[in-house]
Amino acid sequence: xxxxxQTPRYLIKTRGQxxxxxxxxxxGHRSVSWYQQTPGQGLQFLFEYFSETQRNKGNFPGxxxxxxxxxxxxxxxxxxxxxxxxxxxLCASSEQRRGLETQYFGPGTRLLVL
Amino acid sequence: DQQVKQNSPSLSVQEGxxxxxxxxxxxxxxxxxxxxxxYPAEGPTFLISISSIKDKNEDGRFTVxxxxxxxxxxLHIVPSQPGDSAVYxxxxxxxxxxxxFGGGTRLMVKP
Numbered sequence: 233x234x235x236x237x238q239t240p241r242y243l244i245k246t247r248g249q250x251x252x253x254x255x256x257x258x259x260g261h262r263s264v265s266w267y268q269q270t271p272g273q274g275l276q277f278l279f280e281y282f283s284e285t286q287r288n289k290g291n292f293p294g295x296x297x298x299x300x301x302x303x304x305x306x307x308x309x310x311x312x313x314x315x316x317x318x319x320x321x322l323c324a325s326s327e328q329r330r331g332l333e334t335q336y337f338g339p340g341t342r343l344l345v346l
Numbered sequence: 347d348q349q350v351k352q353n354s355p356s357l358s359v360q361e362g363x364x365x366x367x368x369x370x371x372x373x374x375x376x377x378x379x380x381x382x383x384x385y386p387a388e389g390p391t392f393l394i395s396i397s398s399i400k401d402k403n404e405d406g407r408f409t410v411x412x413x414x415x416x417x418x419x420x421l422h423i424v425p426s427q428p429g430d431s432a433v434y435x436x437x438x439x440x441x442x443x444x445x446x447f448g449g450g451t452r453l454m455v456k457p
Binding site for chain 2: 236238263265267274275276277280282287288290320322324326332333334335336337338339340342
């Protein structure tokens, strides 16, 4: 099976702009989670989508939003970009079977806000 | 308040020796623990996991130990290889599907 894919891999934006990142999960995986990685804060959970519904949300402002499509692909959007939004944005997918399961990560999108 | 902590930011080990990476957690609701390996500018790669009903899980050179009473887990890599050099993250889950990560430990394996 192909792994989790994310596009674009690199992105440069300026303050005040908005950005949309895309994630395609592993085939058959229905849960998609997003994480932000920064040098100062480490890996932090943004939100999780399952069956087109946001099921869980981390402690991020409303400028960060997402959605999931019927084919399980997901997008996240950041509006009114700030310098501090520069980070590696990671998407992870899992099958969401009952019991314990593992999340598999994509390569990430590196966002630089100038 | 960090619920998952990796107190050693870096670790240097000689090739062929054992690498031991440690992780502590505070949330007693965590019931599933994972270790990921990460190279710069790449996503984390899953290594090994353990559920709270076990105290050990082994996969090749990698073994994870869980001490629930101490809220502590560790990853042992034996023997260590130069290709193991990376940042290692421990992560924990409760009944939901959200991973809480530690801050990572940079492992350097010297030839």
